[in-house]
Amino acid sequence: MAGHEDELIEIIAEESLIDRAKLDPAAKLEDIGLDSVDLVSVIFAIEEKYGVEIAEDAFSREDTLAKVLAKIEALIDAKGA
Amino acid sequence: MAETIVVTGLGAVSALGLGAAENWRAARAGEGGIAPHLFEPGPHGPAPVTTPAALVKGDAVAALETALGRRIGGSLDPFAIYALLAAHEALAQAGLLGAPLGSRAAVVMGNGIGGLQTLEKAYERFFGLKATKVHPLTVPRVMVSAPVSAIAMEFGATGPVFATSSACASSGHAVAQGAALIAAGLADIAVVGGSEAMASPAGMRSWEGLQAMSPTTCRPFSSGRDGMIIGEGGAALVLERQSSARARGAPALATWAGAGLSSDAFHWTQPSLEGTMAAMRQACEPAGLLEAREVLISSHGTGTPLNDKNEAAALRGLFGARADAHPVIATKSAHGHVIGGSAALQAVIALMALAAGEAPPILNYLGADPECDLDLVLGQARPIGATSLLVNAFAFGGLNVSLAFVKA
Numbered sequence: 001m002a003g004h005e006d007e008l009i010e011i012i013a014e015e016s017l018i019d020r021a022k023l024d025p026a027a028k029l030e031d032i033g034l035d036s037v038d039l040v041s042v043i044f045a046i047e048e049k050y051g052v053e054i055a056e057d058a059f060s061r062e063d064t065l066a067k068v069l070a071k072i073e074a075l076i077d078a079k080g081a
Numbered sequence: 082m083a084e085t086i087v088v089t090g091l092g093a094v095s096a097l098g099l100g101a102a103e104n105w106r107a108a109r110a111g112e113g114g115i116a117p118h119l120f121e122p123g124p125h126g127p128a129p130v131t132t133p134a135a136l137v138k139g140d141a142v143a144a145l146e147t148a149l150g151r152r153i154g155g156s157l158d159p160f161a162i163y164a165l166l167a168a169h170e171a172l173a174q175a176g177l178l179g180a181p182l183g184s185r186a187a188v189v190m191g192n193g194i195g196g197l198q199t200l201e202k203a204y205e206r207f208f209g210l211k212a213t214k215v216h217p218l219t220v221p222r223v224m225v226s227a228p229v230s231a232i233a234m235e236f237g238a239t240g241p242v243f244a245t246s247s248a249c250a251s252s253g254h255a256v257a258q259g260a261a262l263i264a265a266g267l268a269d270i271a272v273v274g275g276s277e278a279m280a281s282p283a284g285m286r287s288w289e290g291l292q293a294m295s296p297t298t299c300r301p302f303s304s305g306r307d308g309m310i311i312g313e314g315g316a317a318l319v320l321e322r323q324s325s326a327r328a329r330g331a332p333a334l335a336t337w338a339g340a341g342l343s344s345d346a347f348h349w350t351q352p353s354l355e356g357t358m359a360a361m362r363q364a365c366e367p368a369g370l371l372e373a374r375e376v377l378i379s380s381h382g383t384g385t386p387l388n389d390k391n392e393a394a395a396l397r398g399l400f401g402a403r404a405d406a407h408p409v410i411a412t413k414s415a416h417g418h419v420i421g422g423s424a425a426l427q428a429v430i431a432l433m434a435l436a437a438g439e440a441p442p443i444l445n446y447l448g449a450d451p452e453c454d455l456d457l458v459l460g461q462a463r464p465i466g467a468t469s470l471l472v473n474a475f476a477f478g479g480l481n482v483s484l485a486f487v488k489a
């Protein structure tokens with residue numbers, strides 16, 4: 001069950017200080033400008049909000065934002081199940 | 082002879098407001114920033130306590146976001162926000178925004194303890210909530226060098242960049258170090274100052290443990306004074322070679338006249354007459370302040386019984402009868418004790434007073450203490466004829482700095 005995409009994008013924008021409009025789901029994290037420090041902050045904030053655990057190496061900067069969002073949605077769904 | 086060093090920019094953030102001009106306006110008008118605040122320690126702490134403090138007036142994050150034209154959010158601890166905002170203001174006044182500052186620019190800012198509020202939140206999670214992870218950026222947000230790194234990155238300063246820490250004298254040491262880097266030929270421009278944001282629930286309790294806090298307000302040199310009040314904020318000055326300022330057409334706001342640095346090697350919380358006098362003498366002698374007709378003195382003036390008595394005796398001991406002609410101000414009575422940021426904040430306000438030819442009043446004064454026999458500026462702002470300025474900062478642990486400036 002999806003449905004957290006808006007919230008997740010909001011968290012990513014907040015933690016990375018990257019304008020929401022630049023967060024195109026088809027773009028790779030590195031092309032969006034999300035660096036490794038941003039990524040650990042984003043992971044921390046998402047873990048906080050949803051009570052999920054995300055492995056340190058769950059994402060690569062080569063991943064697209066859509067892929068990242070899908071993985072997080074799956075974790076949140078698994079937690080809720 | 083060494084080239085003259087001038088001040089070309091000032092910036093300030095405190096309980097008196099955002100910006101050096103607003104800080105000066107409020108100080109001159111006799112407005113105080115000390116008020117009771119509720120400190121809420123969260124679900125794992127004891128009951129909330131209301132304590133007088135001087136918290137920053139205005140939205141510093143919003144002001145910084147406007148100044149830099151980008152989001153800041155919660156990416157920096159407040160002590161770094163205040164330092165960055167003050168540095169931006171000082172650099173703007175000096176005409177140094179735009180191009181990167183480069184390798185001939187130094188950044189030296191002081192603070193006493195680092196990002197305490199960030200550390201408290203991390204520890205609340207760890208010890209209180211028993212969370213296994215704390216925020217991944219806890220260390221870079223807490224570290225005492227976070228403000229100087231933030232300033233260097235923001236304005237492209239690639240010369241000597243470091244923090245100084247000496248409790249309540251931290252930004253005094255930073256100003257002295259910045260000037261020393263220029264004098265030593267290691268930089269042409271130095272962004273100097275300091276900041277502090279210790280007004281957190283556990284930070285306030287820690288200070289109270291020292292028995293040095295007033296339950297009411299800060300009354301420097303007054304009878305019935307009963308302690309200091311914690312403030313928060315930051316301040317910055319741009320120091321540079323006179324030739325560098327002239328080449329850019331930047332007006333000199335004041336001339337740097339030297340510093341005095343000493344250690345009491347004596348006690349954690351009690352001052353020493355010898356130590357504080359030694360710092361003042363070292364700053365005053367080469368600059369000719371000991372013979373000056375009138376010197377504006379921005380005292381350390383914390384409002385503790387011991388500090389003010391000692392500082393009055395040290396000023397008397399140094400200046401003798403001449404002290405009668407030196408107006409003494411104590412702006413901590415307005416902006417509280419900004420700990421590591423105090424010396425720079427007091428320097429900024431006092432430099433504006435020197436330029437304006439007016440000394441701001443000491444607030445909350447109840448009556449004379451015979452052991453503080455100085456020419457205190459009381460009641461309202463007073464016209465002054467001083468052409469030089471002495472700023473004192475005496476830290477717990479016995480670390481003393483005096484800064485001397487001459488009117489431009």
